[in-house]
Structures are given as C-alpha cells and as structure tokens.
Amino acid sequence: MMRFLAVTTFFLLSFQAQAEQTVVLISIDGFRHDYIELHGAPNIERIASQGVRSEGLIPVYPSKTFPNHLSIVTGQYPVNHGIVDNNFYDTERKQRYKMGDGVKDSTWLTTLPIWNLAEFQGVKAATFFWPESEARINGRTPSYYFNYSTPAPNQQRIDQMVQWLKLPEPVRPRLVTGYFSIVDTMGHRFGPDSHQVEKAVKHVDKLIGEFWQRIQNEVDVPVNLILVSDHGMVDIKADAMIDVSTFPIDESLFETVNAQTRFMIYANEETTQQQIDDLRSQLGAMADGRYFIETETSLTQLGVTDGPRTAAIILGTQAPASFTSRAVEQRRDGGAHGFHSSRDMDGLFIAAGPAIKHQANISRFSNIHIYPFMAELLGLKLMTPIDGDGEVLAPLISSQFTHKN
Structure with a gap:
C-alpha cells in the first residue's frame, strides 16, 4: 500500500x-x-x-x-x-x-x-x-x-x-x-x-x-x-540627521529632492557646468564625513547612467545618518532604507x-x-x-x- x-x-x-x-x-x-x-x-x-x-x-x-x-x-x-x-x-x-x-x-x-x-x-x-x-x-x-x-x-x-x-x-x-x-x-x-x-x-x-x-x-x-x-x-537616529537647509543651493539654478537617504540636486536649463562644479566643491568642503558625493564611476557601477532623471549632484550617506528638512524638535529615531x-x-x-x-x-x-x-x-x-x-x-x-x- x-x-x-x-x-x-x-x-x-x-x-x-x-x-x-x-x-x-x-x-x-x-x-x-x-x-x-x-x-x-x-x-x-x-x-x-x-x-x-x-x-x-x-x-x-x-x-x-x-x-x-x-x-x-x-x-x-x-x-x-x-x-x-x-x-x-x-x-x-x-x-x-x-x-x-x-x-x-x-x-x-x-x-x-x-x-x-x-x-x-x-x-x-x-x-x-x-x-x-x-x-x-x-x-x-x-x-x-x-x-x-x-x-x-x-x-x-x-x-x-x-x-x-x-x-x-x-x-x-x-x-x-x-x-x-x-x-x-x-x-x-x-x-x-x-x-x-x-x-x-x-x-x-x-x-x-x-x-x-x-x-x-x-x-x-x-x-x-x-x-x-x-x-x-x-536604524536611523535623530541626532545624526543632516539638515538640508544648511546647503548653499541657489533655488533659481537648481531643483532639489530630499529622498532621506540621499539628496538629489538637478540643474535647470540655464545653469552652467561651472555653477554645478562650484556647488559640488562647496558641498564637498562642508561634508565633514557626514555624507559623500556620488561620482560618475560609482553611479555607473550601481546601474545609473546619465539622463533627465539623474541628478547633476547626488549626496549619499550611511546609517544612522539621513537627510532631513524637519526642525530639531520634530526629528525622531526610526528606521530607513535607500542606502547603498x-x-x-x-x-x-x-x-x-x-x-x-x-x-x-x-x-x-x-x-x-x-x-x-x-x-x-x-x-x-x-x-x-x-x-x-x-x-x-x-x-x-x-x-x-x-x-x-
């Protein structure tokens, strides 16, 4: 049987x-x-x-x-x-x-x-x-x-x-x-x-x-x-959050999107390459280890190529840090994804x-x-x-x- x-x-x-x-x-x-x-x-x-x-x-x-x-x-x-x-x-x-x-x-x-x-x-x-x-x-x-x-x-x-x-x-x-x-x-x-x-x-x-x-x-x-x-x-921590309002970005030249684990800066039509390079230099000088600027090489390795939806400058970070526009008293510990x-x-x-x-x-x-x-x-x-x-x-x-x- x-x-x-x-x-x-x-x-x-x-x-x-x-x-x-x-x-x-x-x-x-x-x-x-x-x-x-x-x-x-x-x-x-x-x-x-x-x-x-x-x-x-x-x-x-x-x-x-x-x-x-x-x-x-x-x-x-x-x-x-x-x-x-x-x-x-x-x-x-x-x-x-x-x-x-x-x-x-x-x-x-x-x-x-x-x-x-x-x-x-x-x-x-x-x-x-x-x-x-x-x-x-x-x-x-x-x-x-x-x-x-x-x-x-x-x-x-x-x-x-x-x-x-x-x-x-x-x-x-x-x-x-x-x-x-x-x-x-x-x-x-x-x-x-x-x-x-x-x-x-x-x-x-x-x-x-x-x-x-x-x-x-x-x-x-x-x-x-x-x-x-x-x-x-x-885990992300409130005291490790990076305030994007401190970035020296001219809103007449750039559009920005805060994606929490990365910050994307898009150049407008009238923005020159020199202005993009100058902003990249300023952001690099004030990073102090809190974030990094994605390079063309790193983005290519991640499957990202140039196009209208790829920002001119992309800032990345690692947990427990993240980007925020919230006031200090509104920030909370929690969880996130979107990192490398x-x-x-x-x-x-x-x-x-x-x-x-x-x-x-x-x-x-x-x-x-x-x-x-x-x-x-x-x-x-x-x-x-x-x-x-x-x-x-x-x-x-x-x-x-x-x-x-």
Missing part, C-alpha cells in the same frame, strides 16, 4: 510539473532577509524548507520601494524602467514624480512589467496591489486589479488571491501578485528590532501560512509561490511549488533576475531587452518541468 501511495505521489508531482504553471508573487515590503529568525516567522520558514531560500535579495539602487518593485517585475534597473526613486525630478518634462503618479500618467514608466508580458501572450494576470500595477502601461492593465488603498484588510487580499486561483480555466489568471506594507510601516516608525516590527512579521507570517495551506487544500492547479521583499531596514547595498538592505527571496527544486539555501542575488525566472515558469517569451539574466535562477527550476506550449 505504501509503495502504491509513493508511486501515485510521484506521478501526481510529475503531472503538476508538466502542466501549465501558475505563479503567485507576494511582496512583504521592508521584510529584511533575517526577520524570519529575528522575529519568528515559522510559516514562511516552513515554506522555504519545501523550496528555495536565498541568503538575501540584493536591491537595486536606490533601495527604495517603487524602484525595486518595478525592477522585480521588469528585470530592469530603475534608469531603464523609469521609476528612479520614490520621488524624483525630470529635467526634460520639468515635472516631479511622486509615488503612484504612473496611475494618472503611465508615460512615467518606460517598461514592460511581467503582467503585461503575460497578457500580451494570452496569459491572464491579476494584481492585488503592486506599485504602479493599476497604470495602463503599453495600453494594457492586468485582467484583474485593485486600485491601491492602504486600509484594504490584509485578510481580504489573501481571500481574493485564493478566489482568483479557483476561477474556471478560461478566466483564471496564471500570474497573481499580492502586496503587504505593514512590516515596512512599522520598521520606519519604530526601527527593525522593535516589538512593533515583530508583531507585524508574525501577522503577515500567519496570513502567508494560511494562504499556502489553502493553495494545497482548495486550489486544483499547480501554483508556485514566490515571496520577496523590496529591501531591508536599518548592504546586508541590512537585503530583502527576502523564497520560492516553492511543483516546478521548484527543494534546494535549501542559495547565495544572495540581485532582484533583476526574478523577472526572467517568472517568465520561464509561465512559459512566456521575453519581448524586450532586460538587465536581468535568466541563467541566474534557472537551476532552481525542476528538471521535470516542461512548458505545455
């Missing part, structure tokens, strides 16, 4: 691996790579034990929410997908972008996200939140999506994703994305080691555990679950499902490689050049996996 069950299980798994695969991509914003151990996330840990977990997921520069979420679903560096920070300035458009503006004007995005790639090739997609997933990019949206609303109950997100996966085959999405923000929110307010972050981690862990169990019990199609986060989190890549900035990557090997831990890697990995699982052909490399995660795919098409 036991031998019969083993053979039956083998053929069932083989059938699932050869059937059309479904991918569910869930982002837990701000979930640092070590939160499973630090704060206790047994359900997520159990899912990892059934598939693959990386030592860390390296964010693109800057390690901010919108650039990294777009890099995960496009396989491109921010300079190529268009969303170079949560907030930035475009010197050609003479406009400022702030988080979510692509929904009102999709020309901010210069890219092909995974849900578009799927829809263009006849695969339905559904998004229960993902930065800019409501935007009509290339004239298309996912077949199913929700306009972003922070108060949307987290349980509703799980219920809806399960419901999508149970739809009849002609209308069922094979790509589903979900998003949870609470871990990031608590990290900013209280810091990564706080009780509040621990509580948020346990809350999301319970939901993910429920979702995984319901996939096994209620869903009849082969589902591969990919858990990611966009970045990690690190480090272990504190590393996010989470876990993948499990019938098409994924049980391969335990793998080395940390850049999040730009997830896009071609998902495309391969879904049987999609890449339609545009990307920065990611499909060979990086190809070894994670089961040798039994074959595309139906």
